[in-house]
Amino acid sequence: xxxxxxxxxxxxxxxxxxxxxxxxxxxxxxxxxxxxxxxxxxxxxxxxxxxxxxxxxxxxxxxxxxxxxxxxxxxxxxxxxxxxxxxxxxxxxxxxxxxxxxxxxxxxxxxxxxxxxxxxxxxxxxxxxxxxxxxxxxxxxxxxxxxxxxxxxxxxxxxxxxxxxxxxxxxxxxxxxxxxxxxxxxxxxxxxxxxxxxxxxxxxxxxxxxxxxxxxxxxxxxxxxxxxxxxxxxxxxxxxxxxxxxxxxxxxxxxxxxxxxxxxxxxxxxxxxxx
Numbered sequence: 001x002x003x004x005x006x007x008x009x010x011x012x013x014x015x016x017x018x019x020x021x022x023x024x025x026x027x028x029x030x031x032x033x034x035x036x037x038x039x040x041x042x043x044x045x046x047x048x049x050x051x052x053x054x055x056x057x058x059x060x061x062x063x064x065x066x067x068x069x070x071x072x073x074x075x076x077x078x079x080x081x082x083x084x085x086x087x088x089x090x091x092x093x094x095x096x097x098x099x100x101x102x103x104x105x106x107x108x109x110x111x112x113x114x115x116x117x118x119x120x121x122x123x124x125x126x127x128x129x130x131x132x133x134x135x136x137x138x139x140x141x142x143x144x145x146x147x148x149x150x151x152x153x154x155x156x157x158x159x160x161x162x163x164x165x166x167x168x169x170x171x172x173x174x175x176x177x178x179x180x181x182x183x184x185x186x187x188x189x190x191x192x193x194x195x196x197x198x199x200x201x202x203x204x205x206x207x208x209x210x211x212x213x214x215x216x217x218x219x220x221x222x223x224x225x226x227x228x229x230x231x232x233x234x235x236x237x238x239x240x241x242x243x244x245x246x247x248x249x250x251x252x253x254x255x256x257x258x259x260x261x262x263x264x265x266x267x268x269x270x271x272x273x274x275x
Contacts, residue, residue, distance in 0.1 A: 038090040040097045048144070051097065057147040058096040058271075061137060062086035063162060065105040065155040068119035070210035070243040072231035075121040077218055079103045082154040084221050085185075085260065089152070089267045097146075102137065105158045106130050115157070119242050127161045134165035142169070142177050149177070152185045152267065159186070188266035189213065193259040200255075207245025213259065215248040220256025 040048065040059065062082035069077050079101045086098040107124035108115025116122040125133075134151065141149045149169070153162060162181055169179035194206055197213060205212035218225050232249060234241070 041100045052145040056095045059146045060086040061099040061151045062101045063153045064101045066123040067107050067116040068121045068242045072227045074225040078154040131165040138169045150180045184266040184270035193262045205247045209244040211246030212251045215251035216256035219253040
């Protein structure tokens with residue numbers, strides 16, 4: 001009597017497990033390839049050169065800063081936000097790359113300690129050094145063939161120095177390229193986004209630093225940078241806590257996403273393209 005053949009269950013199981021493992025890896029690889037298409041630091045020099053020769057003529061340079069943001073937002077707030085938003089803008093524009101973030105900026109004096117340097121977690125460099133970094137970075141991109149070098153800022157404390165450096169680059173290039181400080185990107189938070197929040201009844205919660213707006217933007221881009229327990233348990237805002245006006249506790253990621261979208265769209269409009 002012939003014994004019926006039984007399917008190799010172990011083999012089927014192995015194949016199923018392999019398929020389950022391969023699918024997310026393939027998806028992750030696809031996502032990584034998409035991200036790498038605009039991230040300057042993830043490309044080889046030959047890939048960058050090929051993109052420039054193929055029409056990539058713009059680079060977005062995110063300028064962040066490393067500073068205290070109260071007891072509930074990590075000190076790299078500006079860097080993470082600026083870098084992510086630069087990549088979103090570059091992706092939407094097309095023929096554009098996003099540069100590595102500039103994380104070292106003027107944040108106050110060290111002797112005596114002033115401004116954000118009064119708190120642990122802040123890194124500050126002299127304004128002249130910062131302007132030199134901006135000019136050096138701009139010149140590096142310019143000589144490679146980028147026709148537009150666009151600086152976006154996530155922090156208001158160094159804007160005068162950034163603008164001065166951009167002006168010197170344009171004076172040096174004399175029409176053979178353009179350095180741009182994209183004011184619309186930064187200004188949209190204090191204008192359009194603030195207006196939306198006021199219309200939603202959050203006017204009293206707005207301030208200048210680590211307020212509802214600041215916290216909501218961070219929750220939208222990287223919630224891991226916000227210490228939710230510390231946020232909910234925080235005392236009323238005050239300079240001693242490193243929080244300059246406004247109650248951050250009503251902040252949510254949904255509110256933040258309104259602001260991040262406003263910023264990206266403001267940048268695209270200023271650069272001549274809408275989504």
